[in-house]
Amino acid sequence: MDCRKAEEEMTGPGTMDMPLIRLSDVSKVYHLESGDFTALNHVSLDIQENEFVAIMGPSGSGKSTIMNQLGILDVPTSGKLLIDGRDVATMSNLERTHMRRDVIGYIFQKFYLIPLLSAYENVEYPLILKYKKRDTTGKAREVLRSVGFDENMSAHRPNQLSGGQQQRVAIARALVNDPKILLCDEPTGNLDRKTGFAIMDILIGLHKEGKTVILVTHDPKIAEYAHRTIELEDGRIVGS
Amino acid sequence: MRDIFLDLSIRSVRLNFLRSLLASIGIVIGVVAISSMGMLGANMQLSVKEQLSANVNTIMISSDVVRTTSTAGTPITAEGIDKSTLNDIKNAAGQNTVIPVHRTQTQFTIGSTDGRGSVYGLEPNDIPKFLTIDSGTNIKGGSDALVGPNIASNFNLNIGSRIKIGQDNKSVTRPVVRVAGILAARGFASDGINTDNAIIVPDTWYTDHYGDKDLYDQVNVIMQNIDNINQTEAAIDDKVNRRTDVVRIQDASSRLSSISSTLGTITTFIMAIGSISLVVAAVSIFNVMMMSVNERVQEIGILLSIGTEKGEVRRMFLYEAFILGIIGSVVGGICSLVIGYSVVSAMIGNTTYFFLPESIIYVPEGMIIGIVVCVVSGLYPAWKASNMDPIDALRSE
Numbered sequence: 001m002d003c004r005k006a007e008e009e010m011t012g013p014g015t016m017d018m019p020l021i022r023l024s025d026v027s028k029v030y031h032l033e034s035g036d037f038t039a040l041n042h043v044s045l046d047i048q049e050n051e052f053v054a055i056m057g058p059s060g061s062g063k064s065t066i067m068n069q070l071g072i073l074d075v076p077t078s079g080k081l082l083i084d085g086r087d088v089a090t091m092s093n094l095e096r097t098h099m100r101r102d103v104i105g106y107i108f109q110k111f112y113l114i115p116l117l118s119a120y121e122n123v124e125y126p127l128i129l130k131y132k133k134r135d136t137t138g139k140a141r142e143v144l145r146s147v148g149f150d151e152n153m154s155a156h157r158p159n160q161l162s163g164g165q166q167q168r169v170a171i172a173r174a175l176v177n178d179p180k181i182l183l184c185d186e187p188t189g190n191l192d193r194k195t196g197f198a199i200m201d202i203l204i205g206l207h208k209e210g211k212t213v214i215l216v217t218h219d220p221k222i223a224e225y226a227h228r229t230i231e232l233e234d235g236r237i238v239g240s
Numbered sequence: 241m242r243d244i245f246l247d248l249s250i251r252s253v254r255l256n257f258l259r260s261l262l263a264s265i266g267i268v269i270g271v272v273a274i275s276s277m278g279m280l281g282a283n284m285q286l287s288v289k290e291q292l293s294a295n296v297n298t299i300m301i302s303s304d305v306v307r308t309t310s311t312a313g314t315p316i317t318a319e320g321i322d323k324s325t326l327n328d329i330k331n332a333a334g335q336n337t338v339i340p341v342h343r344t345q346t347q348f349t350i351g352s353t354d355g356r357g358s359v360y361g362l363e364p365n366d367i368p369k370f371l372t373i374d375s376g377t378n379i380k381g382g383s384d385a386l387v388g389p390n391i392a393s394n395f396n397l398n399i400g401s402r403i404k405i406g407q408d409n410k411s412v413t414r415p416v417v418r419v420a421g422i423l424a425a426r427g428f429a430s431d432g433i434n435t436d437n438a439i440i441v442p443d444t445w446y447t448d449h450y451g452d453k454d455l456y457d458q459v460n461v462i463m464q465n466i467d468n469i470n471q472t473e474a475a476i477d478d479k480v481n482r483r484t485d486v487v488r489i490q491d492a493s494s495r496l497s498s499i500s501s502t503l504g505t506i507t508t509f510i511m512a513i514g515s516i517s518l519v520v521a522a523v524s525i526f527n528v529m530m531m532s533v534n535e536r537v538q539e540i541g542i543l544l545s546i547g548t549e550k551g552e553v554r555r556m557f558l559y560e561a562f563i564l565g566i567i568g569s570v571v572g573g574i575c576s577l578v579i580g581y582s583v584v585s586a587m588i589g590n591t592t593y594f595f596l597p598e599s600i601i602y603v604p605e606g607m608i609i610g611i612v613v614c615v616v617s618g619l620y621p622a623w624k625a626s627n628m629d630p631i632d633a634l635r636s637e
Contacts, residue, residue, distance in 0.1 A: 073545055073630050094549060101547025112542045112634065116251040121244070128244045129547050173546070 026079035054226035105174030164195035249559035266521030267568025273514030275576035278602030281507025298431035320455035361446025376421030430492030529621035541633025561618025
């Protein structure tokens, strides 16, 4: 009995009425010396599997905070956050770590590749985290190829790559463990327009393959790619 | 396949090569200090032990009964050990060699020069059992004698030289012995037979001239196996000192053990001084590890945010400390061998014991201490890295 229940928890409910991500009345308050700062103010939001959602808003509107919640890097001060059917607040530290590794793929504005690892090793790294051994299946190489990364550069360190190449590596790294959710924090923010659109094309392709894509952006042109745009202001959802 | 966290640590050390090298030099110095001090102490102990233990396997038995004398001014001397006591000792000693000794002080004259020294009366067959004849032969004839090296060199004695024994007194003709052999130097012997400045005569010659037949000044028991020395002493004590204390039983092993324990204390002390340098090294390793953590905050943030376990981040930094420790300890170990060897040969002048396990063990010991010090110094930085908040860490530049 317990086993089945646990399995259900792991794989998600699989029912139509349960969204992949559910925020119900989520608040995040930072206790600062100057007083409490409410970054998220009673936010409720459902995101279904295979949605493409853009989150927009001015700086300080709570975009980063909501991304940190969705990425399980932080937990809500109050309210409930369910990701893939699991309540984030009840998870242990290690469970959150494993969830970040297996369910979520992060794509950052500043790429955030590991500087001491080569392009290939950066992509292989999440596989090593998951399987505790080096990749012998060729998966890392295959994913790198799928995002249009020049294979001849795979031994290069991140600082030897262009911004566009780095972002491709970062996307490959985010994808390699087959996450359900892709969290993209201004993925084109550090790229020129042309490269930015190329990256967006990759994300659209991934969405078509079934990934749930959540994208934070300033750029309305980029937000147009999404099916739904959520506008934040002062920690509240003001438009959806 | 190698652990990726080990790879990351190796790359980090390589990236900050100079800094890592400098931190490791601290460990090198610490390991060298501990190992070479330890080896110096061990070599000192071993060489002193050998010098002392040459005749530490000997039980010395002397009479515990004071010889009474009616002549005023005569020094109080011990009564001798008589024949029946000697037989008791022989019975109790079993397989071990029993050597009865006559001894007195005397004047003698060689050529026209007077001298003074000890005269030992020994059964000639006993002599090779504990004394070494450097030149010449053992006593063969009734008036043959062996002389110690000091007498031999002071009086220019050769094989065949004659010595007149006894006080120069014009009215009496003094007995003469012929030098048959010269003994090897013994130094201060812990079996109580100090022959360097002595004349050894056959026991028959001795009793003919000094009396005391079947009455010995000292009886030595040379043990075949030094481990049984206490049992044998107890056996002799049981047999001979049954009712009253007839003999005093002594050996040098207690003195040896007290000297070597003193040396052991000194060794520990100088190693403790050496280990101060390891404390300094630990501080520098700690410093370098904290620098490494602080420089890599963003990288740690990346690692944590994409699903690296805290334990894995900790491991990465502990590997780094371990690598510094390995480098420092290996270099330190090699330097210890070179420096330790030079120090030992300069201060003790004898490197026979250098490669014995008791001495060389300090090299791996120092190396292990060096590595442990490094890893311990890395504990806090590793803990700090693994407990960072990934959001704050990512945000830092």
